Amino acid sequence: MSLDFDGWESDLLSRVDRGLKYGKSLGIDALEIYMTNSRSINVKIKGGMIDANQGGNIGVGCRCLTGKKLGFAAASGIADTAVNFAIESALKVSKALLNEDERWNRFVQTQEIGKDGKIDHSVLEISSKEVVNGANLIFKEAKGYDSRILSIEGLISIGYSAFAVGNSEGLAKSSRTTFGSIENYIIASENERTKTGVSEILGRGVPKFEGIGTTGASNAVKLLEAKPLDFTGQMNVIFNNVTAAQLINVSLRSSINGQSVVEGRSAFADKLGDKVGTPILTIYDDGQIPEDPNMTAIDDEGSPRQKTLIIEKGVLKSFIFDQYYSQISSKENTGNSRRRGPQTYENLPRISLNTVSVVPGTKNLNDLASEIDKGILITNNLLGMGHSDLISGDFSIVAPSSFQVENGEITTPLEPVSVAGNLYKAFNQIISIGNDPELTPYGKIPSIAFEGFTLSG
Amino acid sequence: MFDKLQSIISKVEAKGASFVEARYDELLLRTIMKENERLQECKVLKRAGIGFNVYYKGGTGYAFSADLNIKELEKSALSALGIAKTSAIATKIKSEVDPIESKTGVHLKPGIREPAWLIEMDEKMELLSRMEQSAKENGDNITSLMVGYGELSGEKVFTNSEGLEIHWHPVILDIVCMLTSKTQSGDLVTAADMRGGSIGVEEYKKKGSSPEDIGKNAAVWAKEKMTAKQAPAGKFRALCENRLVGVLAHESFGHLTEGDFIVSKSSPLHDKLGKNLGSEHVSIIDEGVTSFGDNVRGLWLPYDDQGVKTTRTVLIEKGILKGFLHSRSTAKLLNMTPTGNARAVNFTFAPIPRMKNTYFAPGDLTEEEALKQLGTGIYAIQSAGGQVELDGSFIFQANRGYWVDNGEKQYPLRDVTLSGNILELLNEVEGATKDMKMRCGYFGGCGKDGQSSLPVGLGGPKLVINNVRFGGVE
Numbered sequence: 001m002s003l004d005f006d007g008w009e010s011d012l013l014s015r016v017d018r019g020l021k022y023g024k025s026l027g028i029d030a031l032e033i034y035m036t037n038s039r040s041i042n043v044k045i046k047g048g049m050i051d052a053n054q055g056g057n058i059g060v061g062c063r064c065l066t067g068k069k070l071g072f073a074a075a076s077g078i079a080d081t082a083v084n085f086a087i088e089s090a091l092k093v094s095k096a097l098l099n100e101d102e103r104w105n106r107f108v109q110t111q112e113i114g115k116d117g118k119i120d121h122s123v124l125e126i127s128s129k130e131v132v133n134g135a136n137l138i139f140k141e142a143k144g145y146d147s148r149i150l151s152i153e154g155l156i157s158i159g160y161s162a163f164a165v166g167n168s169e170g171l172a173k174s175s176r177t178t179f180g181s182i183e184n185y186i187i188a189s190e191n192e193r194t195k196t197g198v199s200e201i202l203g204r205g206v207p208k209f210e211g212i213g214t215t216g217a218s219n220a221v222k223l224l225e226a227k228p229l230d231f232t233g234q235m236n237v238i239f240n241n242v243t244a245a246q247l248i249n250v251s252l253r254s255s256i257n258g259q260s261v262v263e264g265r266s267a268f269a270d271k272l273g274d275k276v277g278t279p280i281l282t283i284y285d286d287g288q289i290p291e292d293p294n295m296t297a298i299d300d301e302g303s304p305r306q307k308t309l310i311i312e313k314g315v316l317k318s319f320i321f322d323q324y325y326s327q328i329s330s331k332e333n334t335g336n337s338r339r340r341g342p343q344t345y346e347n348l349p350r351i352s353l354n355t356v357s358v359v360p361g362t363k364n365l366n367d368l369a370s371e372i373d374k375g376i377l378i379t380n381n382l383l384g385m386g387h388s389d390l391i392s393g394d395f396s397i398v399a400p401s402s403f404q405v406e407n408g409e410i411t412t413p414l415e416p417v418s419v420a421g422n423l424y425k426a427f428n429q430i431i432s433i434g435n436d437p438e439l440t441p442y443g444k445i446p447s448i449a450f451e452g453f454t455l456s457g
Numbered sequence: 458m459f460d461k462l463q464s465i466i467s468k469v470e471a472k473g474a475s476f477v478e479a480r481y482d483e484l485l486l487r488t489i490m491k492e493n494e495r496l497q498e499c500k501v502l503k504r505a506g507i508g509f510n511v512y513y514k515g516g517t518g519y520a521f522s523a524d525l526n527i528k529e530l531e532k533s534a535l536s537a538l539g540i541a542k543t544s545a546i547a548t549k550i551k552s553e554v555d556p557i558e559s560k561t562g563v564h565l566k567p568g569i570r571e572p573a574w575l576i577e578m579d580e581k582m583e584l585l586s587r588m589e590q591s592a593k594e595n596g597d598n599i600t601s602l603m604v605g606y607g608e609l610s611g612e613k614v615f616t617n618s619e620g621l622e623i624h625w626h627p628v629i630l631d632i633v634c635m636l637t638s639k640t641q642s643g644d645l646v647t648a649a650d651m652r653g654g655s656i657g658v659e660e661y662k663k664k665g666s667s668p669e670d671i672g673k674n675a676a677v678w679a680k681e682k683m684t685a686k687q688a689p690a691g692k693f694r695a696l697c698e699n700r701l702v703g704v705l706a707h708e709s710f711g712h713l714t715e716g717d718f719i720v721s722k723s724s725p726l727h728d729k730l731g732k733n734l735g736s737e738h739v740s741i742i743d744e745g746v747t748s749f750g751d752n753v754r755g756l757w758l759p760y761d762d763q764g765v766k767t768t769r770t771v772l773i774e775k776g777i778l779k780g781f782l783h784s785r786s787t788a789k790l791l792n793m794t795p796t797g798n799a800r801a802v803n804f805t806f807a808p809i810p811r812m813k814n815t816y817f818a819p820g821d822l823t824e825e826e827a828l829k830q831l832g833t834g835i836y837a838i839q840s841a842g843g844q845v846e847l848d849g850s851f852i853f854q855a856n857r858g859y860w861v862d863n864g865e866k867q868y869p870l871r872d873v874t875l876s877g878n879i880l881e882l883l884n885e886v887e888g889a890t891k892d893m894k895m896r897c898g899y900f901g902g903c904g905k906d907g908q909s910s911l912p913v914g915l916g917g918p919k920l921v922i923n924n925v926r927f928g929g930v931e
Contacts, residue, residue: 044906047721048549052540053519053807055508055533072500076523082503089501096578101496128518128536129543136547151723153847155906187723187847194725194848232690263492264600265637265645342805348498383844384852389872391637391645396874396928398852416850418876418928420690456690456928 005124005160008037009174012078012164015060019083020166023064028091030065032107032167034300035078036345040159041128043135045184047151050135054128057161059345063107064090068100074346105327107167107301114304114335115288116175117295120205123160123178131156134209141213142186146221150194152213154184158206163344165302173302179293180207181441186216188224195223196400198380200242202439204293219380223401226413229376229457236375236431237419238368238405238449243378245442246385248283249356251423254390256285256310258321258336259351262328267393267424268316277314277427280361285310285320287335287354292439299337300349308334310356314427322351356443361433368432368449370408376417376455377410378402393424417457426450461527462507462616469511469534474541476512476554476618477534480762481505482804484611484627485574488899491585492603504611506804510763511537516545517552517786519807550720552786556619557765557795565625567757569657573608573630576658581606584661584668588634591672597680600645601637604672607653607899609912615764623764628757629912630656631899632668634675640683646871648678648856649841653898654914655757663752681869682857688873688927689860694834695875695925696827699894701855703915704840706741707815709851709879711915712905714743714772714780715810716787716798723847725880726778735776735883738920740818743782744769745797747814747895747914755814755895755914760797762808767797772815776883782810802908811905814897814914820889822921827890829864830921836861837873837925842901845879852876852928874928881924888921 016033023031037058044051060083061074071094075082135156142152162176183200197220201207239247260266268276287305288295299305301323309317321329322337338352339345369377380401388395397419404412421429434447462479469477483505490498507530508521518540522533573581585604592602609629616622631653637645650671652660660666697705718724726734745758745767758767763785771779781791784799787810799808822830836859843853858870895916902910 046717047723049552049717049721050544050548051517051519051807051809052544053521054536054540055519055521055805056523057805058523070496070499072498073502074500075503076506077525079524085503089503093499093501093578097496097499098579098582099496103495128540132540132543132547139549151721153721153723185847196846196848267645343504343803346502346504348500383846383850384854384874384876387841387843387852387854389647389854391647394872396852396854398850398876400846400850416876418690418852418874418926420874420928454690456926 008162009164009176012037012162013172013174015078015083016164016166016172019087020168022084023087026091028064029067030107030168032063032165032301034061034163034165034339034345036161036163037078038159038161040157041131043131043156045135045139045152045154050132052128052132057342059343060086061345062086062090064094065104066094068102068104069094069097070101070104072348103328107169108171108303108323109169110303112304113173113297114306116297117177117204117290119176120178122206123158123180126158126206131158137209138184138213142217145214145217146188148188148190148221148224149186149217150189151187152184154182156182165298171302173298175296175298177293177296178204180205182207182212184212184216186220188220190224193224195220195226200440202441203291219401223413226415228415229417229455232456234452235455236372236449236451237453238375238377238447240365240377240379240447241434241436241438241445242380242440243382244448245440245445246382248358248445249353249442250385250388251426252353252356255424256319257351258319258325258329261319262325265391271316274316275314276316277311278430279314280433281311281314281427281430282359283311284308284357285336285354286357289355289444292355294355299335300339301337303333303335303337305335305354320351320353322349325351356445358433358437358445360435360437360446362435363432364435365447368434368447369405369410371432372405372449373407375405376402376414377405388423393422395423396420415457417455419453419455421453458614459616459622465531465534466618468531469538470618472538474511474513474538478510478617478763480508480804481614484609484803487608489581489585489606493601494589504803508804508807509534509537510807511541512552512554513538513541514545515551515553516541516548518544521805550790553789554785555789559619559621561620561622563623565759567626567628567655569628571658573658574610584632588632588668588672591669592634592636592676595673596636596638596676597683598638599636600639603635605633605900607631609899617764621764623760625759628655629653629899632671633900634672636675636679638679638683646679646682648675648682650674651898654754656754678857682871685869685871688835688858688870690928692924692926694831695922696831696836697920697922698838699917699919700896701837701840701853702817702917702920703896704843704853706817706917707812707913707915708843709845710741711743711812711815712845713849714782716781716783717810718847719781720787720790725849729778732778733776734778734880735773736886737775738820738886738889739773739776739883741773742769742771742818743813743815745813749893753893753895755916756897756912758813761799762801763799765795765797765799767813770796782812784808784810800911802911806908809906811903811911812913814895816895816915817889817917817920819891819893819918822888822890824890824919827888827919827921828861830888831861832864833862835870835873835927836866837875849878849880851879875925876928877926882922885923886920887923890919893918
């Protein structure tokens with residue numbers, strides 16, 4: 001795509017510097033400027049249709065403090081006019097506010113940084129043509145796997161981005177990353193019955209196009225033999241590495257978030273130092289996993305990204321914080337500030353999980369199953385996890401891709417099973433943790449076996 | 458802008474493009490969020506850029522630029538042509554367009570009286586303070602109170618190889634109140650209310666839509682949930698309230714009618730046109746400009762992002778599948794008429810088939826009659842959304858509800874989960890009420906293909922449905 005990527009960080013830093021000087025000339029009390037530039041190729045597979053696009057998200061976001069009143073404004077583009085618009089608008093907003101937020105202290109000051117991840121040059125060099133051909137290969141592979149494969153929906157996204165943050169405390173830092181991901185939903189159909197198989201890859205380089213179509217297709221075809229569970233009541237449940245990641249991620253999203261803790265929405269607010277899970281459970285929030293596109297030297301307001309111990313042997317050790325909430329609660333800033341994408345500059349930084357990792361056990365998936373007399377194994381994907389009640393922790397999901405576990409063996413594929421439980425009690429229901437963590441958008445988490453969720457199917 | 462875009466279109470055509478679409482979006486967004494009466498976020502956002510969609514021998518390519526310099530724009534349009542040329546070789550399904558009537562000089566503004574972008578910041582903040590005050594007065598044991606204000610305005614310009622020239626001004630305004638209360642046993646319960654759409658500030662002066670009303674509703678509903686029971690699990694008869702019905706119309710059914718899923722055969726509806734999919738009480742419409750009167754306003758969407766005038770698209774009429782939602786290219790592939798459903802959330806995305814205002818058509822029952830018809834079962838109310846699969850299976854969370862016995866509400870329920878397959882569910886619809894509600898907002902919206910979140914309208918009457926699977930505790 002482009003080879004001028006090496007110059008982006010210094011370009012952004014010099015534009016941030018010019019913006020800060022302009023802000024000073026307007027008499028702004030405290031100013032922070034975030035600027036980003038990115039390029040990506042995105043190719044969608046929709047049945048036999050291929051949709052491709054190429055472009056860059058480029059823009060600026062400014063936080064401005066007048067006294068203790070915070071204004072934010074953003075604009076697409078990083079030309080001086082766009083930067084000046086954002087600075088002037090943020091100033092105007094902050095002046096128009098009536099109430100001070102006495103909890104405001106200062107923008108990030110520390111000069112420390114974390115480690116940058118590796119820049120994978122395959123991403124810089126790939127052409128849109130090669131990505132389109134990759135998409136075509138996935139399509140052909142999946143279609144060729146079995147005559148019952150009806151359709152393929154997929155998205156390939158490959159690109160690179162850089163960002164810089166500077167503020168009137170003297171901070172001027174930048175970081176960059178490369179990324180490549182594929183996700184496929186492959187649909188198999190037989191006798192008016194359709195089933196979806198999911199396959200995905202996430203990393204910092206150009207993903208391998210071979211094999212992923214076959215994986216998704218075989219996941220879908222297996223499910224065509226699904227039978228109803230014909231059971232309502234409590235059973236043991238194994239979540240494989242993909243679905244366990246979703247469950248653990250959602251359970252931590254609010255409970256360990258410093259904002260939820262301070263504002264009264266966290267179920268773990270008063271549990272620091274308490275036992276919240278079984279002794280085999282150790283969880284990190286990790287912004288420094290080398291193969292992870294989320295590995296950057298700094299977070300989105302300039303604090304170092306780091307690895308934070310959240311739960312150690314079942315005991316809650318830490319919450320995650322950004323600058324604002326770490327100052328309010330006099331805790332360490334854990335480098336968890338993130339601006340939601342793809343237009344990151346449009347969003348205020350908020351506390352967000354980095355990549356959640358669970359320390360693996362020693363057993364593989366079959367070993368986990370061998371400990372269960374009667375239960376189910378959930379694979380591939382979950383429906384409704386994101387709509388769990390993060391305050392009470394109650395969840396009720398549908399597992400469209402699950403298998404019966406009988407006398408220690410993984411057996412028949414099942415029609416969709418609904419699974420209900422409580423996210424925060426689940427940490428205490430863990431029987432066993434697998435040895436197979438894999439990086440997904442939800443974390444790097446192994447398969448996990450739980451005791452007694454309510455099933456219906 | 459129009460002339461600049463036309464000159465680039467000519468250049469790309471000269472290099473072989475068979476058709477070029479160019480779109481300029483300039484959107485101004487203002488957001489205010491408060492939590493526990495503290496300001497969390499107050500922001501102004503300008504989002505301006507141009508996207509080019511280029512067709513070449515059945516392939517398409519899209520490229521965009523936030524840099525409006527003519528050289529950058531040309532580079533961007535030519536890179537779209539490059540992608541189109543590669544796609545032309547790989548694609549199994551050709552993307553082309555049929556000619557449509559070419560309008561010029563279209564300039565449209567929404568019919569609102571008090572545009573939000575003309576009122577001062579302190580008036581916007583006051584709307585939120587009034588909502589907070591009312592929530593506090595009516596709530597009990599509140600641990601968290603969140604309020605939000607969102608406003609979108611701007612201009613969209615569209616032109617293409619046919620010389621089309623459309624300018625229109627989108628508008629969205631929304632206020633929302635969410636609160637959490639703590640029960641005696643220490644559990645946390647939440648409730649929310651909101652009012653939004655393509656409306657002016659005058660909407661908030663109406664009875665039932667004032668910030669006081671919205672704050673009070675959220676507080677009273679949370680208070681009610683403090684003593685609510687868990688919903689039972691299993692299959693029950695259900696009365697689904699208007700907003701939940703809107704989510705069913707959009708999420709679980711509407712997506713299955715989107716032309717791209719029909720063309721790719723990913724949707725189970727791809728071969729069912731003219732077939733009976735539901736009971737006679739089921740009619741589902743997707744419409745760009747709704748006409749239910751001033752009290753039921755959704756999204757105002759006169760043109761889509763390919764410059765096609767939006768239509769009233771009947772998807773299901775009395776149970777029979779009648780139509781799909783199209784872009785120009787999916788319409789051509791299926792030999793149907795474009796419906797004005799090609800939409801993109803901003804200039805960084807190519808327009809794809811998305812919904813407009815999607816709703817179940819109202820019936821003739823009153824709420825009382827509907828409860829009587831329900832008999833014994835669950836009255837499920839409101840929804841923050843849900844998740845669906847392309848095979849029609851869905852799962853939704855209703856925020857609250859009631860257990861109903863013999864047509865009488867017995868006691869409140871906490872969040873209830875509904876799941877099933879929409880194609881089975883539509884056959885179980887036994888009746889619809891005559892009251893109609895639409896929801897459209899700045900907060901929330903549709904997130905198809907990572908294009909989040911696009912303002913859409915959704916709604917309907919209340920529906921009596923048999924055999925609905927509820928999650929929860931057995």
